[in-house]
Amino acid sequence: QSVLTQPPSVSAAPGQRVSISCSGSSSDIGTNYVSWYQILPGTAPKLLIYENNKRPSGIPDRFYGSKSGTSATLGIAGLQTGDEANYYCGTWDSTVMGVIFGGGTKLTVL
Amino acid sequence: QLQLQESGPGLVKPSETLSLTCTVSGDSVTTNTYYWAWIRQPPGRGLEWIGSSHYSGITYYNSSLKSRVIISIDTSKNQFSLKLSSVTAADTARYYCARTPLTVVADYWGQGTLVTVSS
Numbered sequence: 322q323s324v325l326t327q328p329p330s331v332s333a334a335p336g337q338r339v340s341i342s343c344s345g346s347s348s349d350i351g352t353n354y355v356s357w358y359q360i361l362p363g364t365a366p367k368l369l370i371y372e373n374n375k376r377p378s379g380i381p382d383r384f385y386g387s388k389s390g391t392s393a394t395l396g397i398a399g400l401q402t403g404d405e406a407n408y409y410c411g412t413w414d415s416t417v418m419g420v421i422f423g424g425g426t427k428l429t430v431l
Numbered sequence: 432q433l434q435l436q437e438s439g440p441g442l443v444k445p446s447e448t449l450s451l452t453c454t455v456s457g458d459s460v461t462t463n464t465y466y467w468a469w470i471r472q473p474p475g476r477g478l479e480w481i482g483s484s485h486y487s488g489i490t491y492y493n494s495s496l497k498s499r500v501i502i503s504i505d506t507s508k509n510q511f512s513l514k515l516s517s518v519t520a521a522d523t524a525r526y527y528c529a530r531t532p533l534t535v536v537a538d539y540w541g542q543g544t545l546v547t548v549s550s
Binding site: 322343354356358360365366367368371376377409411413417418419420421422423424425 | 441455468470472477478479480482483491492493494527535536537540541543544
């Protein structure tokens with residue numbers, strides 16, 4: 322099962338904006354919707370973005386998503402220390418007929 | 432409110448079968464628009480999808496685990512389960528059950544249960 326490509330880590334200061342990329346191929350991101358998850362230490366994954374750019378109820382609009390071709394991006398504006406977490410992208414792969422995830426990105430709020 | 436709760440042994444011996452159950456409350460496992468999934472996260476590593484099942488019997492598995500995995504749904508108990516055979520230390524992970532709408536990898540997750548494979 323292939324893995325989507327994410328940067329291992331990103332960092333920014335409180336109040337700033339950060340972007341996390343997720344790169345795939347024509348059979349996964351290029352064809353299917355992308356979901357984004359936040360995993361805080363000791364907690365279950367939380368859905369932040371679904372269908373590329375939609376937010377579930379309760380997720381602030383500081384979190385936003387986009388997709389272009391075979392890549393997707395999660396943006397976080399107005400960074401807070403509480404945003405320090407690991408972030409994962411995921412999608413369906415139409416070739417292997419299964420779900421694939423990115424390797425995860427650790428966000429540090431300096 | 433939808434809740435998912437994993438249950439099962441926290442310790443499994445090498446070569447044995449890991450068995451977990453996910454109890455669903457607040458929704459029915461027979462809802463046509465949802466699959467029900469198992470996803471795991473080994474310590475210090477990323478998320479790995481194990482497989483997803485629909486109550487109709489349609490099931491998809493991770494190709495790297497397919498020979499060892501069975502996911503089944505018990506509609507009478509509103510539960511679904513995971514069986515992973517011939518486990519090794521590499522199967523040590525936190526195992527999550529989750530609900531999977533058709534266009535979302537997973538929207539609701541259980542809290543996860545840590546399963547350690549050790550003699």
